[in-house]
Amino acid sequence: MSKSFGFDTLGLHAGFTPDDRHGSRAVPIHQTTSYMFHDTEHAAALYNLEVGGHLYTRISNPTIGVLENRMAALDEGVAAVAVATGMSAVFLSVLALCSQGDHIVASSQMYGGNINLLEHTMSRFGVTTSFVDPTDHDAIAAAIQPNTKMVFGEVIGNPGLDVMDISAVAEIAHAAGVPLVIDATLNTPYLMKPLKHGANIVIHSLTKWIGGHGVAMGGIIVDGGNFDWGQNDRFPTLTQPHFAFQEVNLWEEFGPAAFSMRVRSEGMYNIGPTLSPMNAFHILQGLETLGMRMERHMANTNALLEFLKNHDGVAWVNHPSLADHPCHDIAMRQMPKGAGSIITMGIKGGRKASQAFIEKVELASHLANVGDARTLVIHPGSTTHSHISADAMKAAGLTDDLIRISVGLEDINDIKADFDRAIKIAQKIDQQKHATKGA
């Protein structure tokens, strides 16, 4: 047997062994809510998390389990828990560590949903958040309080595209006895594995590149198993007896997997944002080709960047791989295979021209998602970030002409031709407007 398999091999095989009875080679869809117990002892053992196996799909399911094991393998974590959406993955991670009166230090430059959850929802339950610039390490260190339970951020901020220096921020968090929790949706384990750089918990929206085809919602929490929860008394949810299991202290009985056990034994039991087995199957189909698709996403991104940089109608282009991007160096060091397939740009003529561009593309799809196999465009100022205050918008690096592009897998010449056409039309509309005004 090979010592340890490569990325693409794990993507195809990890977490699954065909069974003796049917020999199904693809991962079967276990479309069932519940599982037969062998006897009462077996039932009790499953309830007490003493043995492997499944008892009720809200808690775990064989198809979802393959996805979890496969993601743990790819991200090099000790365990993973898959959930219904990326948002519920973030929520269950917060829930596993934070109680009323606790505090989070979070990046100010995150996906709008992440910001809203922390700023408006968690605060109603007494969990407060200090938002800081993820590239300002002194500010991160200064924001950590005695009641801080995690530092939270994204590797590549959506849609500002700033890049967090994971090992540097991990060091700051660890010096204060706090774990680093990272939303790695935009990089996927193919471009970077934050756990290997010192992060402790990794979250993905599986809805994006990992599923990769825009057909299924999903999220996952990968537990790095690399944080000492017993080093201080900050983490009673992991180091005090668990409400459901007599005297069980998760840190003592599950060690490196304590966090993921808390997620499963509280988040899935008591909240239950369960991924459907069917969606787990769809996401697994995507995961099986993640490596190949990411290579193509990056090749198309690089080619499109070249094209946009040199286009007369483009006011500005932003991507961490560009030499003038403020996070260029750290992006290249952390993600030598590429810094993600999101590009932002503005069209000459400002907000109106940018909106016109979005309405004139024909191949690219105007919709609220990223990481589809197809090329997507959106104007965050009027959509994903429209609920966010002007100050927070500015802090998230958003200008009102910003277009977010999620580069797809189409033939690059077709993407370029579509963009060229739409940019030119947007320019014309803008010029006509000026001409009318002048008359």
Add this chain to the structure above:
Amino acid sequence: MQVLINNVNTFVSTGGRKADKDAPCLLFIHGSGQTHLTWLLQARFFANRGWSVLAPDLPGHGLSKGEALSSIEDMADWCHDLIIVAGHHKVTVIGHSQGGLVALELARRHPNVVAGIGLIALATAIPVNPQLITMAEDTEPAAFDAMVTWGHGRDGAFHDHPMPGNSHLHMGTRIMASNPKGVLATDLKACAAYTEGETAAASITQPAMIILARDDRMTPWKQGQGLAKAIAHANLVTIENAGHMLPVERGDDVNKALRHLFEQTGA
């Protein structure tokens, strides 16, 4: 629970149950560079079924303080001390790999406290490859990697863990990395230096169970046969399609075999 043994703070998992001095006691001893988490699928399982479980972190390992002990003999005496401190007179002792050598030596030195013995993934000697010891001394993470990948069978390589969502390989690596630097080398040297296995095995008169993995690459199945010969009355169970980390790879099968032993010892 935390107990003081020879004035050292020691962690002993009791399987998430309060220790019960009156219940029949099972003492689980982990292997080289490991911790009590070897017994993830045994400690709580048996504790919740009426046994009093003691699954310690050996000195210097996991959540226990102190220095790692340098000989199997010292570890056996330490286990004897633990049994006394925990208030038991007799235990059924179960050891995995190096922990199996400790169990044999405990039975040889202190036969009166041993009611029965369970030996998992073991031979009468563990002649550790000197290259592995050098690796453990010089480049510990490479040694963890080698042991974790060699230590698991097919399921480990494919991250197909009985607990949903868990990965054997990454869990195995993190457990080993949770020990202070140098502990693995100390353990491996203690294994290599131990030569009393044959004698200790021959001295066993208590009920005995030997559980071997067919695909074990650390203590090969063939060598385990010698142990079975040396303890002539022992029951031998071979588990197919599994590697050295049997207790986590095949928790259900291991527990079934151990139960058979506990019925014999009246534990």
